Amino acid sequence: MQTPKAILAGLAQRRGLGGRVATLPLVGPSVVLLLVFSLVPLAMTLWFSFQRYNLLNPAISGFAGLANYRFLLEDSSLYSALLVSVGLVLAVLAISVGLGTVLAALFETRFPGRGIARVLMISPFFVMPTVSALIWKNLLMHPVNGLFAWICRSLGLPVIDFFGAIPLTAVVIIVAWQWLPFAFLILLTALQSLDEETLEAASIDGAGPLAVFFHIQIPHMGRAISVVVMMETIFLLSVFAEIYVTTSGGPGLATTNLAFLIYQRALLAFNVGGASAAGVIAIILANIMAAFLLRSVARRLDV
Amino acid sequence: MFFPIVWMFAASFKTEVEAIATPPLFLFTPTLENYREVFARADYLGFALNSVVVSLGATVAALALAIPAAFAMALYPTKRTRGTLLWMLSTKMLPPVGVLVPIYLIARETALLDTRTGLIIMFALSNLPIVVWMLFTFFKETPKDIIEASRIDGASVLQVITVVLLPLVTPGIASTALLSIILCWNEAFWSLNLSAHDAAPLTAFIASFSAPEGLFWAKLSAASTMAIAPILVLGWASQRQLVRGLTFGAVK
16 A cells, blocks of 8 residues: 555656646757857857958958967967966965965954954955956056055055066956955855864864864865866956956066957957967867866756 | 955045045045046946946846746756756856957947947846856755645646746845846956947946046046945845855855
């Protein structure tokens, strides 16, 4: 004899949740639009990258073979842009994840005003990139009228010309200021899911705050850290607005990353073929990173 | 971390001379002159309106596409659901610069360049994967018995979504909408490259202050303060739920 509950459960299982639902019309529109949105531009980028194509000069046309790629690979600005891209990503990752971990652990301890302090901590993430870049560039980092210049002078130190002497570092500081709150917020959320009892047991066993940080909290944040690293990598490879409004890629090529190089080739030099070839390289770079993220997310997806 | 925002806020109430003074002024008589002047520029309200229309438009469009999709995948998963979700996530890995050229050319050919419609389409589609994922994680947590029961009682799929599901998941949809609005409002890559003046949102307007001849720090600060204030407040209000969307449900 089956119990009524088991029969009901069997029914529900066979028929889905209360009968069949045609899922295709519900999921279809999103899938089709995303498919078009991702595949068509991708295919066009690939196609253009093998074409002679300049927006200003229609006389230049036709199949280029690998010429765009050969030209790009022989151009030292590509390697400089790759270095800037990777350097920017690594530096901002080191700052945001390193400090974010420590700050998240600090904010886990109770102290008066913690709620407000947390809100102030995460605020930079909500500031639009053009605003944060211009505020830092002018109000803070300006070599004559900026606040930092005044602080250096009052302390008797030489004034740092941020965008002249250390342009890439200046960009790194601005971008890190925006992304540290992101790492902090996610790591703090992860930390708050840590079992109270684990912490109690550790303190009964005589573990100090440092031991708790290194042996309990950091391992607990492991998954969140990997997500932060991957998400930030994807966004940081495409940093554009901050460079656009502060240095325009200069001086020279000092702050030209791959995103900015493509923009220059495409919309300033109108060289569609060359820009597309660089675009393909950017896509390949991002996909190498993405492969890791997808794998770590897929492992936890319970569908 | 908050200091640059405070410093900008303070500068927005200084005169242009006070804003660039060295040593910097910590005490000064606040003036509203900058706000008045920024508003007096006839086009400021136009940029602000573009930001509002584009953010809201793109969010509504993305939700309209994503709610049915997330509903189906969360409550009626099939063999292909897992693959579909991961594939959607993977489209987000395509770097925008990689497709800048074709998107720019398509927008130009279809006369969508520098139009609000063009930006709405771009933002809605580029946020769609995040929106679907965030809704999916919320919908998975709804009690299935209620939906099951209403289906057995003979409700159609549309009725289930509108009458039963939506009231249950309103908080989830609200946080998803907030995240989408924040991302659209602050989006700078496409708005700088696909809009010139007519459709340019606040991100692009602020960027116009980067020109060397336009170095008006106090006015820049006033315009910036107004541009970030609404999003700052929205962000503070929804910080917890945002984590879920920003990590594709991996951290809750």
